[in-house]
Amino acid sequence: MRGSITVVADDLTGACEIAGVGQRFGLNAIVTLEDQLPGTDAGLRVFDSETRLAQPASATTSLSAIGRSLGASATASIFKKTDSVLRGPLRAELEALASALGLRRVLLIPGNPALRRVVRDGRYLIDGKPLHQTGFATDPHHPARSSDVRDLLGHGGNMPVSTARLGQPLPAEGIVVGDVSSDADLQAWAAAVPPDTLASGSSAFFGAWFAARNTAQATRAPDRLPEGPTLLVSGTTFGPQRQRLCRDVSVDRISLDRLSEIDDWGQRLLKRLEREPRAVACVDGPVSPESRAAANIGTALAEVTSRVFQAGAVRHIVVEGGATAASIARRLGWLTFEGVHEWALGIVSLRPVAAREAFFTVKPGSYPWPDSILPLLFPSSRTASP
Structure with missing residues (x-):
C-alpha cells in the first residue's frame, strides 16, 4: 500500500491506540483533534x-464532512x-462515511480477542459473558x-x-458485522475485505488489515519511561477500572459532590509532587447513567491537570479514559x-506538537492495566496487583 493511511476514530484514546499500532509497524503517526487532517508526510x-x-445527526454531519475532504x-x-x-452513534458514523466515500458496503470487525472480546453468531461476548451482563x-x-x-x-x-x-458470501450492500474469536479470524477477515468496501472495527482488526496489505513486520520498542514527574489522571467511568486505581492509598481523591473545590485539589497534587515523582488523581463516587457526573468529572480533571502542568510540576501526563483525555488536551491547547x-x-x-517537552500517555478507560505497565509508571503503587 503506497502513500499514507488515514484512520478516523471516534475518541482520542481510540485514535492514539491506532497510532500505537502504526508505531508497532514502523509508521510515523500523527493524531489530531483538529477539524481538518493535517498536511503531513506521516505514513x-x-x-x-x-x-x-x-x-x-451531529455524527452524520461530522463524518460526512470528513469523507468529502478525503475523497472517493x-x-x-x-x-x-x-x-x-x-458504543456511540456508530451506525450513523459508518453510514455517513461510507456514503461520502461512494461506498455501499461496510465490513465491521469489532472484536478484540486479546482482551477476550469476541463476536459469536452475531452476539458480543466478553470473557464468555453476553455484553449486557x-x-x-x-x-x-x-x-x-x-x-x-x-x-x-x-x-x-x-x-x-x-x-x-468467515467464508460466507458478503451481501452487496449494508453494514456486515463479522464473527471473530481469534487472531486467525482477524487475519482471515483482513485478507477478505473487498476493494469496494469500507473496512472498520477495532484496533486489533486495523493491525490485521494493515499487515495484510504491507510487508512490514510488527516490532515492539523497549519500554522507556519519560523522565521527570508524572501525573496519572483516571477519568474512566468504567466501574472495575475506577475501583482499581481509586482504592490505592496514594491516590488524591475528590468526591463527586466537591468537584468545585479545584483549588484545594490542585494544591494537594502539587504538594505531593514536591515530595514524590509520581501522583494519581481520580474522582470518588458512583456514576449513574441518568446523571451529568461523567461530564463533570472530565471538566474537573481537565482543569486540575491544566493547573498542575502550568505550574511546571509535571511533564508526563497519563490519562485513563478517552473523553477525559480529549478534555485535558483541549484545555492545554494540545490539538495535534x-x-x-x-x-x-x-x-x-x-x-504534543505545541509542547514538545511534554509527554501525553493515554489508555482506553475500559481496558485493564497490564501488570507489567503500572510498576513502570508507579514503582511503589499497590495498583499493580489485580
Whole structure:
C-alpha cells in the first residue's frame, strides 16, 4: 500500500491506540483533534472526530464532512476505527462515511480477542459473558442492553445490518458485522475485505488489515519511561477500572459532590509532587447513567491537570479514559500529537506538537492495566496487583 493511511476514530484514546499500532509497524503517526487532517508526510494520519458522545445527526454531519475532504479516490487507504464494544452513534458514523466515500458496503470487525472480546453468531461476548451482563451494562453514556450486534448498532438506519461468518458470501450492500474469536479470524477477515468496501472495527482488526496489505513486520520498542514527574489522571467511568486505581492509598481523591473545590485539589497534587515523582488523581463516587457526573468529572480533571502542568510540576501526563483525555488536551491547547511509543495494547505515549517537552500517555478507560505497565509508571503503587 503506497502513500499514507488515514484512520478516523471516534475518541482520542481510540485514535492514539491506532497510532500505537502504526508505531508497532514502523509508521510515523500523527493524531489530531483538529477539524481538518493535517498536511503531513506521516505514513499514518489519525483523526479524532470526537463523536463517541455525539447525537446521531451531529455524527452524520461530522463524518460526512470528513469523507468529502478525503475523497472517493482514497478509499483503499481509509479505515474507520470503532469502539470495540460498539458504543456511540456508530451506525450513523459508518453510514455517513461510507456514503461520502461512494461506498455501499461496510465490513465491521469489532472484536478484540486479546482482551477476550469476541463476536459469536452475531452476539458480543466478553470473557464468555453476553455484553449486557458485564460492566458495560452500567456505562453512563451507552449502557449495553443487549449482546446482539444488530441491536447494539441500532435500528432505522439507511443501510441494512447483517452478520456473517468467515467464508460466507458478503451481501452487496449494508453494514456486515463479522464473527471473530481469534487472531486467525482477524487475519482471515483482513485478507477478505473487498476493494469496494469500507473496512472498520477495532484496533486489533486495523493491525490485521494493515499487515495484510504491507510487508512490514510488527516490532515492539523497549519500554522507556519519560523522565521527570508524572501525573496519572483516571477519568474512566468504567466501574472495575475506577475501583482499581481509586482504592490505592496514594491516590488524591475528590468526591463527586466537591468537584468545585479545584483549588484545594490542585494544591494537594502539587504538594505531593514536591515530595514524590509520581501522583494519581481520580474522582470518588458512583456514576449513574441518568446523571451529568461523567461530564463533570472530565471538566474537573481537565482543569486540575491544566493547573498542575502550568505550574511546571509535571511533564508526563497519563490519562485513563478517552473523553477525559480529549478534555485535558483541549484545555492545554494540545490539538495535534506525534506518536512516540506503544507500551501495550491501547496504551500509547505521544508528544504534543505545541509542547514538545511534554509527554501525553493515554489508555482506553475500559481496558485493564497490564501488570507489567503500572510498576513502570508507579514503582511503589499497590495498583499493580489485580
